[in-house]
Amino acid sequence: MENQNNLAADAAAKWQYKQAVVVAVIAAIATLTPTVLKIVADTNTITQLRAQVGNEHPGLTTPAGLYEWEWNEGGFAVLGSVDVSSDGSAQITLEQWMRCESENKNKRVRIADQRGAGTIKQISDSRDISVNLPVQFIRYNSNCVKTGMDPELSIIRGRIKPVAAYSGTVDYASSGRGHFPGGMTLVKLIDAAQ
Numbered sequence: 105m106e107n108q109n110n111l112a113a114d115a116a117a118k119w120q121y122k123q124a125v126v127v128a129v130i131a132a133i134a135t136l137t138p139t140v141l142k143i144v145a146d147t148n149t150i151t152q153l154r155a156q157v158g159n160e161h162p163g164l165t166t167p168a169g170l171y172e173w174e175w176n177e178g179g180f181a182v183l184g185s186v187d188v189s190s191d192g193s194a195q196i197t198l199e200q201w202m203r204c205e206s207e208n209k210n211k212r213v214r215i216a217d218q219r220g221a222g223t224i225k226q227i228s229d230s231r232d233i234s235v236n237l238p239v240q241f242i243r244y245n246s247n248c249v250k251t252g253m254d255p256e257l258s259i260i261r262g263r264i265k266p267v268a269a270y271s272g273t274v275d276y277a278s279s280g281r282g283h284f285p286g287g288m289t290l291v292k293l294i295d296a297a298q
Contacts, residue, residue: 166190166226167188167192167224167225167226167233168188168189168190168192169187169188170185170186170187170188171185171186171187171188172184172185172271172289173185173186173196173198174289175198181200181201182198182199182200182215183198183199183200183212184196184197184198184199185197186222186224186237188224192223192224192225193221193222193223194222194223194224194235194237195218195222196216196218196222196237196239197214198214198215198216198239199212199213199214199215200212200213200215202244202248204246204247204248205246205247206246206247206248207247207248211248213242213244213248213250214242215241215242216239216240216241216242216258217239217240217242217253218237218238218239219238219239219240219257220238221238222236222237222238223235223236223237224236224237227263231265231266232263232264232265232266233263233264233266234261234262234263234264235260235261235262235263235264236259236260236261237259237260237261238257238258238259238260239257239258239259239260240253240254240256240257240258241253241254241258242254267291267292268291268292269289269290269291269292270289270290271287271288271289271290272287272288273285273286273287273288274286274287274288
C-alpha cells in the first residue's frame with residue numbers, strides 16, 4: 105500500500121510539474137508576444153523607411169540619370185536637360201523661348217551646342233556633385249534665324265547640392281487670355297544633416 109501511495113504521490117508530483125511547466129510556457133508566451141510583435145513591427149518600419157529614403161532621393165547614391173535643367177539669367181529663362189551616364193559623362197540640351205518678330209509669335213530655340221566631354225560626378229565624402237560642361241552659344245537675329253556661334257567656348261562649372269522636388273502640370277489661368285497648361289517644379293534644398 106505504501107508503494108501505491110508513493111506511486112500516487114510521484115504521479116501527482118509529475119502532474120503538478122507538468123502543469124507548472126505549461127503555466128510557465130503560457131506566461132512566457134503571454135509576456136514575450138507583445139515584445140516579439142513590437143520587434144517585427146519595428147523591423148517592418150525600418151525596412152519601409154529605408155525603402156522610402158532610397159525612393160525619395162535615388163540620385164543621392166549616383167548622379168547617373170536624366171535631369172531637367174532650368175537656368176534663369178538676367179530675366180531670360182533657359183530650359184534644358186542633362187543626361188548623365190554611369191561613368192559621369194554628360195550630354196546636354198539648352199533651349200530658350202524667343203519672340204520671333206517676323207512670325208509675331210514665341211518660339212523655343214536651341215541656344216547652345218555641347219563642345220567636348222561634359223562631366224557630372226559625385227564629390228567624394230559629400231552628396232554634392234561637380235559639374236563641368238563645355239558649350240558654345242548660338243546667336244539668333246530678331247526673327248529667330250540662326251546667325252552664327254559665339255566665338256568663345258564657355259565652360260559651365262560648379263558644385264551643386266542635392267534637392268527634394270515636386271514637379272507636375274498646372275493650369276495658368278487668366279480671365280482675358282484663357283487657360284494654358286504648363287510645367288511647375290518646386291525645389292527644396294536638402295539639409296546636409298539629413
